[in-house]
């Protein structure tokens with residue numbers, strides 16, 4: 001152990017930081033929603049902008065950097081003296097400070113961060129910072145929790161934020177989902193314009209839900225924006241409530257616009273006499289193993305999921321799974337769809353419970369169709 005501390009990055013070297021690992025929409029990515037905007041700003045893009053040659057000369061920059069380094073050396077020395085001979089844990093990337101983007105890894109918009117290895121990697125860096133910041137004499141903190149997030153047990157919803165620094169919003173966020181949709185203001189909500197068509201898809205059991213990844217070409221438009229359908233997935237029981245009422249299941253249709261903003265259309269599923277044809281299409285192509293992407297034998301028409309009553313409630317919320325990223329536009333259709341007991345049983349066999357507990361609406365504006 002030595003007291004030598006690693007160099008901190010200067011503003012210029014920060015520009016060399018790796019960008020957030022924005023998952024692609026390709027078949028290889030386990031999550032179906034990429035986060036180009038969220039992942040690129042404010043870390044990557046903003047840092048790159050700052051690094052562009054400006055009015056200062058190379059000599060000025062060099063002198064400034066030298067001065068900054070000298071100051072940092074002094075700071076490090078003082079810190080080292082204060083800490084005694086405590087050195088931070090070894091880093092695989094000396095001199096590189098990891099910038100954690102809350103949306104990184106951004107799994108499914110709400111369902112699918114199925115990459116435990118990446119979680120573990122991300123969890124290491126803050127341990128270094130925590131160690132360096134520890135006061136003299138303070139006992140070592142217990143190691144950060146490890147392992148994939150879940151809906152129960154010690155890695156359940158109450159612990160999500162402790163599993164990965166990127167999951168912080170799961171605990172600290174103030175605009176989280178799901179919520180009980182009650183109260184709110186009744187207004188003439190603009191009808192959502194759906195442009196859905198029969199489309200190819202694949203089905204994946206990602207370890208947290210069953211997800212159907214839909215081929216491009218399906219959009220919904222609202223508020224002057226057009227969002228393209230990426231994937232749909234299921235929760236049991238329904239995560240959202242309406243005026244306190246719960247439902248057997250819900251189906252989340254995750255959409256993304258050209259700037260990377262997310263809009264989720266939530267459909268409520270309730271046991272009834274009629275089978276739901278689109279749900280059945282997904283069930284027919286369930287993969288036999290987790291993680292396998294099963295191509296569907298026939299196309300699926302998302303339009304066949306839309307209830308007759310197009311009334312809905314809308315509010316701003318978050319992903320309901322880690323990393324719990326916010327700024328997600330939610331639209332919850334108020335008329336439930338009928339699914340049969342047999343259809344419910346299929347999902348219950350795989351996922352008896354995969355719903356995040358209700359979050360506080362915390363004074364958010366909820367608008368509802370009258």
Ligand SMILES: [Zn+2]
Nearest residue numbers: 110111252320
């Ligand atoms: Zn969901």
